[in-house]
Amino acid sequence: MKQIFRNIDKYNAGSVELVPEEPEDMWHAYNLVAVGDTLRSTTIRKVQTESATGSVSVNKVRTTLTIQVETIDFDTQGCVLRVKGRNIQENQYVKMGAYHTLDLELNRKFALGKHEWDSVAIDRIDMACDPTQHADLAAVIMQEGLAHVCLITPNMTLLRAKIETTIPRKRKGMCAQHDKGLTKFYDQIIQAVLRHVNFDIVKCVLIASPGFVKDQFAEYMFTMAVKMDWKILTDNKSKFVLVHSSSGFKHSLKEVLQDPSLAPRLADTKASAEVKALDEFYQMLMNDADRASYGVKHVEKAVDLQAVEVLLISDELFRAQDVQKRKRYIKIVDGVKENGGEVRIFSSLHVSGEQLGQLSGVAAILRFPIHDEDDDSEEEG
The missing domain is CATH 3.30.420.60 (eRF1 domain 2)
Structure with a gap:
C-alpha cells in the first residue's frame, strides 16, 4: 500500500489518500472503510445526452465522485472492494444524493475520510504501508x-x-x-x-x-x-x-x-506468530485456566485489572456497523497497549482467525490468575 497523503487533525478527524498495490492491500482497505465514512475515487458513469435534433446518446465518462458509505462488499477472489453510497459533492454528471457504487481496485487511488480515526485504523495503515510486510x-x-x-x-x-x-x-x-x-x-x-x-x-x-x-x-x-x-x-x-x-x-x-x-x-x-499465540492461549486454558480469558466481558474485566499480557482479537470485530460496539473493542486494544501488553490482531481470512472467531473473537493470556465468579454467565458473541 502506498500512502499519498495523510491529513488527520488533533481530534483524529481527517482523510488519508492511499493506493492499493497488491491483493492484501484490498483486505486492509476492506478493514479501513466503514459505514458513514466518505470515500473519493475515480469511476465510470453512463451519461445520457440529447442533441439539438432530439437524438439521445449514451456515453461512458470517467469522473471523480465522493460518496458517503452505506454498504461494503469485498470480493476476495477478484480482489475488488465495492462500496455503495450517496454522492455528497457537486458533480457535472451525478446529482447530489444520487446512489453510486465505487469499485476500489489495485493501483486505483482513493481518499478515505473519517470523523474519528481510531488507533486500530491508524496502526493498520502504518502496517499496510510498511514495505517489509509481504507474503514470506x-x-x-x-x-x-x-x-x-x-x-x-x-x-x-x-x-x-x-x-x-x-x-x-x-x-x-x-x-x-x-x-x-x-x-x-x-x-x-x-x-x-x-x-x-x-x-x-x-x-x-x-x-x-x-x-x-x-x-x-x-x-x-x-x-x-x-x-x-x-x-x-x-x-x-x-x-x-x-x-x-x-x-x-x-x-x-x-x-x-x-x-x-x-x-x-x-x-x-509472520503467519506463524498468530498460530503460536493461539496455541499458547489453548495451552494456558488447559494448564492454568485462571490465566486464560475469552469473551468480551471477561477480557474487559482483565483489562480493567491491568492483567492482560497478550490480547488476541479478530479484525472482524472492528468491522461491526454499530459504532458503539467498534469503540468498545478499540477501548480494549488501547487499554492493553497502555498497560504494556501485547496486541495481536487476527485476520478472519486466516485459519487461526476462524478458530479465534469460535471463541467470540476476543481472548487474552493473563499476567496473573483471575478467578471469575460468574464463569457460568452467558458470554456476548
Whole structure:
C-alpha cells in the first residue's frame, strides 16, 4: 500500500489518500472503510445526452465522485472492494444524493475520510504501508489429482492456483496411463510454483499431502529442475519442507501450520506468530485456566485489572456497523497497549482467525490468575 497523503487533525478527524498495490492491500482497505465514512475515487458513469435534433446518446465518462458509505462488499477472489453510497459533492454528471457504487481496485487511488480515526485504523495503515510486510510463506497442499498453491501473508491466505485433474487408476497392464496422468499433474503444479512463488521474499515453501504423494512430487520436481536447468528451484531447494496433511483441500493448511516439528522453520515467518499465540492461549486454558480469558466481558474485566499480557482479537470485530460496539473493542486494544501488553490482531481470512472467531473473537493470556465468579454467565458473541 502506498500512502499519498495523510491529513488527520488533533481530534483524529481527517482523510488519508492511499493506493492499493497488491491483493492484501484490498483486505486492509476492506478493514479501513466503514459505514458513514466518505470515500473519493475515480469511476465510470453512463451519461445520457440529447442533441439539438432530439437524438439521445449514451456515453461512458470517467469522473471523480465522493460518496458517503452505506454498504461494503469485498470480493476476495477478484480482489475488488465495492462500496455503495450517496454522492455528497457537486458533480457535472451525478446529482447530489444520487446512489453510486465505487469499485476500489489495485493501483486505483482513493481518499478515505473519517470523523474519528481510531488507533486500530491508524496502526493498520502504518502496517499496510510498511514495505517489509509481504507474503514470506508459501504452501502446496495436495493429494492425488488435487492441489492448492497458496501464499500466506500476515493477514490472509491467498489461493494462487487450484489444480484439479483426473488421474487414471492403476490397473494390471495399464500403469503407463496412470504414470502419464501423474506426470502431467506434477508438471502443472511445478509451473504454478514457478509462476506464483517469489523466492526473493518467500522463506519457506511447505509441501503437504497424505501418504507419500508429497515425497513422490518433490522427487519428480527436483529431478526435472536438474534436467531442465531450473536454477530457481535447485538454488532454493533448502526452502522446501515436506509435511503431512490429512487431505489436499485448503482447510488442511490449519493442521499443517500447527505441526510442532515445523515451528523452527516457520519461526521467521509472520503467519506463524498468530498460530503460536493461539496455541499458547489453548495451552494456558488447559494448564492454568485462571490465566486464560475469552469473551468480551471477561477480557474487559482483565483489562480493567491491568492483567492482560497478550490480547488476541479478530479484525472482524472492528468491522461491526454499530459504532458503539467498534469503540468498545478499540477501548480494549488501547487499554492493553497502555498497560504494556501485547496486541495481536487476527485476520478472519486466516485459519487461526476462524478458530479465534469460535471463541467470540476476543481472548487474552493473563499476567496473573483471575478467578471469575460468574464463569457460568452467558458470554456476548
